[in-house]
Amino acid sequence: MSMQTSLPKDATARSQAPSGLDAQRTVYRILIAISLVHLFNDSIQxxxxxxxxILKDSMHLTYTQIGWISFAINFTASIMQPVIGWFADKKPTPSILPIGMGFTFTGMLLLAFADSYMSVLISVIFVGLGSAAFHPEGSRVSHMAAGARRGLAQSIFQVGGNAGQSLAPLLTRWIFIPFGLFGAIGFTGIAAAGIAVQIYIARWYGRMLRSGSYLRKQAAARRVPNPALRKKIAAAITILILLVFVRSLYIAAIGSFYTFNLIESFNLSTPDAQIYIFLFLAAGALGTFFGGPLADRFGKRNLIxxxxxxxxxxxxxxxxxxxFWTGVLLTIIGFIMLSSFSVTVVYAQMLIPGKIGTVSGLITGLAFGMGGLGALVLGNWIDVFGVSPVMQVCSFLPLLGILTFLLPSDQLLKRWADENVSEE
Known part of the structure; x- marks a missing residue:
């Protein structure tokens, strides 16, 4: 009897052992899984x-109305991501992951049957809520599975999202142009697959929480800085959010409106114009993947x-x-600009250690979602001035990258983390 009793205990110990090991090593199966879901989520979004x-032609919308749709999906995610991230820092909740993808499923199902401008707005709000639920907890899972390779882990996580974004023009060309809005019904299958993978990830996430090792590490990482240092951290995170907003606004200008510029300037069809947006976003996905290793070599602030x-x-x-050169330039710009996508998240985590969800909500949520607010403004301007002049104005946005020199260096961030003192 004693032998029979001991066997279940040993089996239980063996089943729990991977959680402790996973807290120390890089868990590639989880990183690949969460990157895959990121691809699903961002391709849908x-x-x-x-x-x-397609919406503009089929529903006879103005550029301002297009801007409101962009605002609805981006600002929904922008408002909710920091809130969900803050809540999850207080109480990590694995079930948020499949629930969030359930919102995305609902949004695409509603979009497939949308027959009015208002129904489209409601549909994209659901998609935005799903994205808001996914990103903070997805970033936390990436951090949990990173082990000692945080830069690489964040790059693997983010490259899934940017690869998903790059597929959107092709998916539009192959699905929405032939089938109209009803083509969205196919994306409910992608969302359903995402829910299944999220359940697998959530189970691993739950085992990590029950092991206690992750929560102990997070508690040890948190610190209450002295008042002088707190002000410098607040100033740095504000500048970082501004830089991410500028980058996101330019990406929103290309992703939301540059198709119209190509159609107007070069008499391209909508399917052909989508190819150029794909080049920009696909190159951006490659840039995201290489950004992490480049930041490890040259420094995070330098790469930003x-x-x-x-x-x-x-x-x-x-x-x-x-x-011809439009295609070449879009490809190079996409690679260069998005090379810092994952790096800004890791840099922000260094600024505010121990609050992964909050940081992810601020950087990939608030700052990136503010690009949606910018898209609303751009839509209004395009209605007044035309698409080409507005694109010319947007071309100056990257010059604001000079503000990066107001950020603390990587070495100073490490000193803050180690000593919890302000700069002498």
């Missing part, structure tokens, strides 16, 4: 701006600066390029 030309400074001359040339 990104088809919304990709189908703007270079991603803006090196893109600026090219963005200034873009409005005046012919069709």
């Amino acid at each position: 990104s088809v919304i701006p990709a189908i703007f030309p 600066f270079l991603s803006m400074a090196c893109a600026a001359p090219l963005t200034l040339l873009l409005p005046y390029a012919n069709l």
Whole structure:
């Protein structure tokens, strides 16, 4: 009897052992799984701006109304991501992951049967809520599975999202152009697959929480800085959010409105114009993957600066390029600008250690979602001034990357974390 009693205990110990090990090593199966769901989530979210030309023609919308749709999905995610991230920092909740994808499923189901402008707005709000629920907890899972390779883990996580964004123009070309809005019904299958993968991830996440190792590490990472240092951290995070907003506004301008510029300037069809947006976003996905290793070599703040400074001359040339060079420039700009996408998240985590959800909500939520607010303004301007002049104005945005030099260096961030003192 004693032997029979001991066997279940040993089996239980063995089943719990991986959780303790997973807290120390890089868990690639989880990183790949969460990156795959990121691909699902962002491909669905990104088809919304990709189908703007279809919505404009089928529902006879103005550019301002297009801007409101972009605002609805981005601002919903913007408002909710910091809230969900703050809540999850207080009480990590694995079930948020499949529930969030359930909102995305609902949004695409509603979009498939949308027959009015208002029904489209409601549909994209559901998609925005799903994205808001996914990103803070997805970033936390990436952090939990990273082990000692945080930069690589964040790059793996983010490259899934940017790869998903890059697929949106092609998915629009193959699905929405032939089938109209009803093509959204196919994305409910992608969302359903995402729910299944999220359940698998949530179970691993739950085991990590029950092991206690992750919560102990997070509690040890948190600190209450002295007042002088707190002010410097607040100033740095404000500048970082502004930089992410500028980058996101430029990406929103390309993703939401540049198709119209290509159609107007080069007499392209909508399907052909989508190819150029795909080049921009696909190159951005590659840039995201390589950004982490480059930041490890050259420094996170340096890469954030270079991603803006090196893109600026090219963005200034873009409005005046012919069709061939437009494709070349969009590809290079996408790679360079989005190389800092994952790096800004890791940099923010260094600024505010121990609050992964809150940081992710601020950077990938609030700052990125503010790009949706900018898209609303751009839509109004395009109605008044035309698409080409507004694209020319947007070409100056990367010049604001000079603000990166107001951020503390990587070495100073490490000193703050180690000593909890302000700069001498």
